[in-house]
Amino acid sequence: MELDFDDDSDRDDPVVQxxxxxxxxxxxxxxxxxxxxxxxxATLRDLPRxxxxxxxxxxxxxxxxxxxxxxxxxxxxxxxxxxQFEPRRTCLAIHIPESGPLTPEAVDASLARAREVFxxxxxxxxxxxxxxxxxxxxxxxxxxILRFQERFEPTGEGGVDDARIVEFVFHTLEPxxxxxxxxxxxxxxVIDHLRSGxxxxxxxxxxxx
Ligand SMILES: CC(C)(COP(=O)(O)OP(=O)(O)OC[C@H]1O[C@@H](n2cnc3c(N)ncnc32)[C@H](O)[C@@H]1OP(=O)(O)O)[C@@H](O)C(=O)NCCC(=O)NCCS
Numbered sequence: 001m002e003l004d005f006d007d008d009s010d011r012d013d014p015v016v017q018x019x020x021x022x023x024x025x026x027x028x029x030x031x032x033x034x035x036x037x038x039x040x041x042a043t044l045r046d047l048p049r050x051x052x053x054x055x056x057x058x059x060x061x062x063x064x065x066x067x068x069x070x071x072x073x074x075x076x077x078x079x080x081x082x083x084q085f086e087p088r089r090t091c092l093a094i095h096i097p098e099s100g101p102l103t104p105e106a107v108d109a110s111l112a113r114a115r116e117v118f119x120x121x122x123x124x125x126x127x128x129x130x131x132x133x134x135x136x137x138x139x140x141x142x143x144x145i146l147r148f149q150e151r152f153e154p155t156g157e158g159g160v161d162d163a164r165i166v167e168f169v170f171h172t173l174e175p176x177x178x179x180x181x182x183x184x185x186x187x188x189x190v191i192d193h194l195r196s197g198x199x200x201x202x203x204x205x206x207x208x209x
Pocket of ligand 1: 095096097098099100101102103127128129130139142143144145146168169170183184185186187
């Protein structure tokens with residue numbers, strides 16, 4: 001299979017080239033787990049996704065999140081529809097790639113497929129800025145993020161992490177609050193909350209599969 005890259009310079013990176021050489025091995029691991037060919041390809045598209053995101057984040061080509069892409073290429077992270085799943089010892093960990101809106105319907109379908117592929121799991125878990133309850137003060141209750149959040153029961157773990165939400169919402173590592181875009185409700189919320197002296201959290205939650 002061919003992976004499409006937004007920019008040719010992403011493909012030329014030696015770290016990316018090393019992953020590309022491992023596609024057949026990764027496909028075999030995905031097939032052994034029961035993924036369809038399309039699900040396997042979607043899982044491998046994490047490589048061009050992170051090459052693009054890293055280029056945006058750092059301003060130059062070069063895959064820095066190779067430790068993350070390694071999960072997909074070594075058969076430890078699987079993209080099933082809207083969500084990615086990482087089988088862990090105690091729970092099936094959920095990750096949310098940047099791939100369009102997180103609609104409840106897409107999440108339902110993804111969880112249903114996860115139950116088929118991972119019937120041995122009764123519990124899923126997620127640790128993310130998306131589960132920070134403070135978002136309820138800023139987003140409408142109909143927002144996809146809040147509807148996703150409602151599926152989870154908090155498990156009490158977490159902590160302050162302003163950098164993480166800034167990275168995912170603005171694609172920058174060194175925020176100048178005055179220069180950040182205020183185009184979406186979430187962007188305005190992130191900036192205004194930080195400006196008022198507040199902090200954002202990563203929060204852990206669980207749900208029954
Ligand atoms: C998770 C994600 C798909 C949710 O997006 P969504 O489905 O549009 O979410 P919502 O419906 O709740 O959006 C509510 C508002 O926030 C905005 N918003 C949501 N995510 C945003 C993001 N990452 N950056 C900027 N604005 C965002 C929406 O545009 C909307 O604002 P608007 O009504 O003014 O247009 C999106 O945040 C995303 O792609 N994130 C990157 C991946 C990520 O953070 N994963 C978790 C890692 S721990």
